[in-house]
Structures are given as structure tokens and as C-alpha cells.
Amino acid sequence: MYGMVHRAARQMVLDQHGENKWAEILKNSGLGNESFISATVYDDSITVALLETLAQHFNTNVDYILIEFGKYWIQFAYNGDYKSVMNLTGNDLFSFLGNLNRMHDSVQISIPGARLPSFLIEDATQHTISVTYASDRRGLEPFVEGLLMGLMKHFGHDGEVRMVGPNNRGVLFQIILATP
Ligand code: HEM
Structure with missing residues (x-):
């Protein structure tokens, strides 16, 4: 990686x-x-x-490290060299997730060896965002959980992130916002 x-x-x-x-x-x-x-x-x-x-x-265990690392990664990105890219990707959680593939695609151009995941918003209400994560890697779901928790926190929400399970496009996650 x-x-x-x-x-x-x-x-x-x-x-x-x-x-x-x-x-x-x-x-x-x-x-x-x-x-x-x-x-x-x-x-x-x-x-x-x-x-x-x-x-x-x-x-x-590795899963716990991945969750913590996902949360850390968001802070790391907003506080360092990736600040402007993160800010350009979206001003709220919904638009950020909607623009994430475009942002990863732009990274792909400069790193030909990278294998980037994709995210698809399946459904969104004021309280819940359902998003599918697709990757050719296995086992990084806890990393995604931590990343989504970090994003939720960054955009000022309380709530929880649930890994629902596989669907035919990848693995489905639900972000449940306590404070919309
Ligand atoms: C400035 C922000 C970001 C940049 C520049 C970036 C770039 C990258 C790069 C270069 C990789 C490694 C790919 C490889 O080596 O094959 C990666 C992996 C990954 N990124 Fe991002 N990323 C950013 C933000 C995010 C955010 C906010 C998420 C949140 C969901 C995310 C989700 C992931 C995941 C889950 C992976 C693991 C690879 C996989 O699942 O196959 N990234 N990203």
C-alpha cells in the first residue's frame, strides 16, 4: 500500500x-x-x-488498530499536507462521501501503482447514510469504520457507524447520526 x-x-x-x-x-x-x-x-x-x-x-488485535488508525487518519489528513484536498472534497458529510471517488480518482493519476477503493451512497436521510465500500483488498473494513467515524466527528456529528455486511457491490456501512 x-x-x-x-x-x-x-x-x-x-x-x-x-x-x-x-x-x-x-x-x-x-x-x-x-x-x-x-x-x-x-x-x-x-x-x-x-x-x-x-x-x-x-x-x-489488528481490527482494533485499524479502527483507531482510520479515526487518526482523518485528523492527520485535515492537519497536514492533505488539508486542501480534504476541504475541497466536501463541506458536509453527505457531499464529502459523494465526492470521495472523484478525489481518489485524481490521486490514482499521480500514483499508477495505487489500488483505490470506491464508495457508493445507496441511500440517505437526515439521520442515516448507507454507503457501500468496494475494494479488491480484504480485511480493511474496520479501517473504513474508523475513517467514517473520523469523518462524522470532523463534520460535527455524534452518532455511530455500523458495518451491515456484504451486498452485491461490496460491503454496506450505515452511518447513524444522533445529531443531524
Ligand atoms: C486527501 C485525502 C485522501 C487521499 C490523498 C487518499 C489517498 C489514498 C491512497 C494513496 C491510498 C492507498 C492506495 C494503494 O496504495 O493502493 C488510499 C487508500 C484508502 N483510502 Fe484514501 N485517500 C484520502 C482520503 C480518504 C478518505 C476520507 C477515506 C474515507 C472513507 C478513504 C478511504 C480509503 C481506504 C478504505 C483505503 C484502503 C485501500 C482499500 O480499501 O483497498 N480515503 N487512499
Whole structure:
């Protein structure tokens, strides 16, 4: 997966646990002195090794790490180099989700090796947005859950994100807003 994702994982550990913890994690992951360059596509096995080592270190499972990482990623994107792209994608949750594919498509042009997911809004009311996530990768659903939670929070809503399950286009999620 694209190095930007690994850099964000590194930043999350640095922010929350400091330099020594990151050094320890890298040492134990078998990834050596990998500093993770943003503009490089790494094999997915490296992403998996990194996630598994993080889970081991924090005494939890990969799914939990993915949820937390999804939430973190949204903050990371809005506070760093991706701020303007994020702001251009939408001013509210519904329009952001509606423009997400176009934004990912524009990323694809500059990173030919990237395999980006797609999102389709199936249905939306004032309280609930149903969205299908489609990807050729498996197992990243908890990451999507965390990302959607992060977006919900960013746009000032309370509520919850539920993974409903597979449909014939991908995996269906529901965002249920307590504060529309
Ligand atoms: C400025 C904002 C964003 C940029 C530049 C961006 C770009 C990328 C890139 C480069 C990848 C890696 C693809 C690969 O290496 O094959 C990726 C993966 C992914 N992105 Fe984004 N993204 C952004 C925001 C978002 C947001 C807000 C979501 C929220 C739902 C999202 C959902 C995902 C998911 C789920 C993946 C994992 C890949 C997969 O499922 O197959 N992205 N994105």
C-alpha cells in the first residue's frame, strides 16, 4: 500500500507513544530501519506486518488498530499536507462521501501503482447514510469504520457507524447520526 498510509501509522505512534516506542516496533516488525517514504508503493505484506506488530505491541488485535488508525487518519489528513484536498472534497458529510471517488480518482493519476477503493451512497436521510465500500483488498473494513467515524466527528456529528455486511457491490456501512 502507498507509503502515505505507513507514514500516517508512524505518525500516530510518534504522537501517542513517542520515538522510542516507534523504534521498538520497527525493530520487532522485521521491517528493519524502514522510514516509509510517502511517494512509494509498498507491497501489502509490509502493511500487514506493520499492523500485526502494532497490535502485538499494544496488546490488542489488528481490527482494533485499524479502527483507531482510520479515526487518526482523518485528523492527520485535515492537519497536514492533505488539508486542501480534504476541504475541497466536501463541506458536509453527505457531499464529502459523494465526492470521495472523484478525489481518489485524481490521486490514482499521480500514483499508477495505487489500488483505490470506491464508495457508493445507496441511500440517505437526515439521520442515516448507507454507503457501500468496494475494494479488491480484504480485511480493511474496520479501517473504513474508523475513517467514517473520523469523518462524522470532523463534520460535527455524534452518532455511530455500523458495518451491515456484504451486498452485491461490496460491503454496506450505515452511518447513524444522533445529531443531524
Ligand atoms: C486527501 C485525502 C485522501 C487521499 C490523498 C487518499 C489517498 C489514498 C491512497 C494513496 C491510498 C492507498 C492506495 C494503494 O496504495 O493502493 C488510499 C487508500 C484508502 N483510502 Fe484514501 N485517500 C484520502 C482520503 C480518504 C478518505 C476520507 C477515506 C474515507 C472513507 C478513504 C478511504 C480509503 C481506504 C478504505 C483505503 C484502503 C485501500 C482499500 O480499501 O483497498 N480515503 N487512499
